[in-house]
Amino acid sequence: MIRLVCMLALMIVSAANARAQTFADSPLTIDLAQDHVDITMGFNGADLVLFGTRRGAGDVAVVIRGPEVPAVVRRKGQVMGIWMNMRAITFRNVPAYYDLALSGNEADFAAPEALRDNRIGLNTLDFRPDTRLDRTVVESFQEALIRNRQLQGYFPLEPRRINFLSNDFFRADFRVPPNVPTGDYLVQTYLIREGAVVDRRETRLRVAQVGFNAKVYSFSRDHGFAYGIAGVLLAVIAGWGAYAFSRRD
Amino acid sequence: MQIYLPIAEMAVPVESILVLGTVVGFLSGVFGVGGGFLMTPFLIFMGLPPAIAVGTQANQLVAGSLSGVLGHWKRGNVDFKLGGVMLAGSVIGSVVGVVLFKMLQYIGQIDFVIPVLYVVLLGTMGAMMFFESLMVLIRSKGKPASDEKPSLLTKPFFQALPYKMRFPRSRLYVSALVPATIGFVGGLLVSIMGIGGGFLLVPAMIYILGMPTLLVAGTSLFQILLTTVITTIMHATANHTVDLVLAALLIVGGVVGVQIGVRVARRITGAWARVALATLLLLISFQLAGQLFIRPADLYTATVW
Numbered sequence: 001m002i003r004l005v006c007m008l009a010l011m012i013v014s015a016a017n018a019r020a021q022t023f024a025d026s027p028l029t030i031d032l033a034q035d036h037v038d039i040t041m042g043f044n045g046a047d048l049v050l051f052g053t054r055r056g057a058g059d060v061a062v063v064i065r066g067p068e069v070p071a072v073v074r075r076k077g078q079v080m081g082i083w084m085n086m087r088a089i090t091f092r093n094v095p096a097y098y099d100l101a102l103s104g105n106e107a108d109f110a111a112p113e114a115l116r117d118n119r120i121g122l123n124t125l126d127f128r129p130d131t132r133l134d135r136t137v138v139e140s141f142q143e144a145l146i147r148n149r150q151l152q153g154y155f156p157l158e159p160r161r162i163n164f165l166s167n168d169f170f171r172a173d174f175r176v177p178p179n180v181p182t183g184d185y186l187v188q189t190y191l192i193r194e195g196a197v198v199d200r201r202e203t204r205l206r207v208a209q210v211g212f213n214a215k216v217y218s219f220s221r222d223h224g225f226a227y228g229i230a231g232v233l234l235a236v237i238a239g240w241g242a243y244a245f246s247r248r249d
Numbered sequence: 250m251q252i253y254l255p256i257a258e259m260a261v262p263v264e265s266i267l268v269l270g271t272v273v274g275f276l277s278g279v280f281g282v283g284g285g286f287l288m289t290p291f292l293i294f295m296g297l298p299p300a301i302a303v304g305t306q307a308n309q310l311v312a313g314s315l316s317g318v319l320g321h322w323k324r325g326n327v328d329f330k331l332g333g334v335m336l337a338g339s340v341i342g343s344v345v346g347v348v349l350f351k352m353l354q355y356i357g358q359i360d361f362v363i364p365v366l367y368v369v370l371l372g373t374m375g376a377m378m379f380f381e382s383l384m385v386l387i388r389s390k391g392k393p394a395s396d397e398k399p400s401l402l403t404k405p406f407f408q409a410l411p412y413k414m415r416f417p418r419s420r421l422y423v424s425a426l427v428p429a430t431i432g433f434v435g436g437l438l439v440s441i442m443g444i445g446g447g448f449l450l451v452p453a454m455i456y457i458l459g460m461p462t463l464l465v466a467g468t469s470l471f472q473i474l475l476t477t478v479i480t481t482i483m484h485a486t487a488n489h490t491v492d493l494v495l496a497a498l499l500i501v502g503g504v505v506g507v508q509i510g511v512r513v514a515r516r517i518t519g520a521w522a523r524v525a526l527a528t529l530l531l532l533i534s535f536q537l538a539g540q541l542f543i544r545p546a547d548l549y550t551a552t553v554w
Contacts (some may be wrong), residue, residue: 041253042252043251043253044251071551072551072553073551074357074549074551074552075548075549076545076549076550077548078544082361082365082541083541083542084358084361085357085358096553141549144548144549144551147549148551149551178251179259179260179296181258181553182258209253209258212255216256216493217255217256220256220493221489224485224489225482225485227489228481228483228486228491229482231481231482231493231496232308232311234308234312234496234497235311235312235315235481235496236312238312238316239313239315239316239319239504240315240319242312242507242508243315243316245508246508247323
């Protein structure tokens with residue numbers, strides 16, 4: 001009995017040791033210059049910088065994923081000359097925001113399976129549609145969704161470049177647009193050797209309104225009625241004030 | 250200079266918003282229309298989600314219409330009793346409108362229905378007003394100008410309606426159902442389209458009720474004021490779609506514009522003002538109609554919750 005306990009203890013301790021060793025030996029290390037994007041009154045987009053080191057050779061890919069949300073894509077058709085929305089497909093698990101930085105060319109970056117398994121690249125994202133329509137139709141809707149998101153700045157038009165400051169030290173620069181969706185983001189970094197992912201690291205990023213903006217937002221959600229009254233009062237005071245002011249001419 | 254809107258969650262240029270508010274306020278003061286039919290489409294065009302454009306616009310209209318009403322009231326140009334009856338109808342209309350708006354959003358037809366409503370309403374009102382005003386102008390060349398308008402109230406259908414009430418200021422004796430229904434439609438339009446409804450109220454008051462022109466602008470602003478107060482509160486409570494920062498900016502521009510407009514209004518004679526308004530309505534109506542028939546650049550649109 002005691003021997004069993006001692007053996008178990010030994011196994012646990014050596015396993016813990018091994019883990020500690022892999023952490024120190026890990027080829028990839030990353031950190032964000034700032035792990036939150038604060039949206040203030042004068043927010044007009046923000047720069048996001050990720051630093052990292054890699055031990056040994058290999059390509060690096062950094063992916064920024066926003067929270068997953070449903071998206072509805074509608075296609076217009078003509079009815080008696082008027083263009084109106086006819087068919088709609090809802091896609092689940094669409095990232096509200098997606099951005100990508102690679103240390104090499106996208107074309108031959110890694111084996112397609114590696115890219116697909118890790119969802120690196122816009123064409124590897126699998127949006128689940130809520131319909132059993134023909135595959136080609138769904139694809140055209142999906143392409144339209146990606147196109148639409150790209151136009152609005154939520155998806156990248158092409159991957160960014162990772163800068164290597166020395167043989168092992170790199171940085172990835174991103175820029176988020178003013179209309180960046182709020183929420184908890186995931187920043188995932190992959191190390192690729194000979195077409196396969198050998199290491200991955202993950203860190204969190206929080207995009208949220210702060211200060212006055214945040215107070216207004218929570219006031220509007222938690223106390224909708226009072227907020228409405230406040231809006232009306234604001235308008236009444238302004239209207240009355242302007243009238244009183246003009247009367248003094 | 251950009252400012253970030255907390256509810257809309259996007260940044261907009263401050264200057265454009267201020268100018269837009271002023272122009273719209275000016276129209277409000279001159280014609281007694283809310284100006285929302287310019288403001289809401291413009292806000293949506295700038296990228297604001299339609300629900301927030303509609304809700305915030307209602308808030309802005311409160312300020313503009315109050316400022317204008319006070320001006321008209323001072324000159325004794327508001328019929329409060331009539332406005333009150335219309336209000337009863339417009340409260341119900343607003344509630345129905347908010348519900349309809351949500352339904353249309355859900356089935357994804359909101360950006361089809363709103364332009365169609367605009368085209369139909371603006372087109373009809375604009376055309377009617379245009380021809381009628383032209384007739385008055387042409388006729389007045391030969392004989393002394395008289396501000397006579399044919400009133401629908403003389404028709405037997407209207408005479409037979411129940412619940413007649415006296416409205417001394419407008420010198421009317423008419424069934425309360427008539428102004429109440431006009432109010433109902435007004436309330437509906439405010440909450441679905443984000444407009445004041447003035448361009449419907451003004452012709453309705455002139456042609457259906459036969460009110461004196463001088464009272465029309467003030468009373469319609471009074472009606473718009475009360476309707477938009479209710480709609481703002483409802484949109485804020487039910488949908489959380491009123492952005493106070495945007496509203497504040499629009500209000501600043503709007504109240505300035507309205508005061509200028511009220512002054513200008515006194516110098517313009519009835520028929521010419523109606524021709525100008527009618528032309529504006531027709532232009533916007535044609536523009537929107539054209540867009541419905543032109544093949545859009547991208548057949549696909551995407552909405553994300």
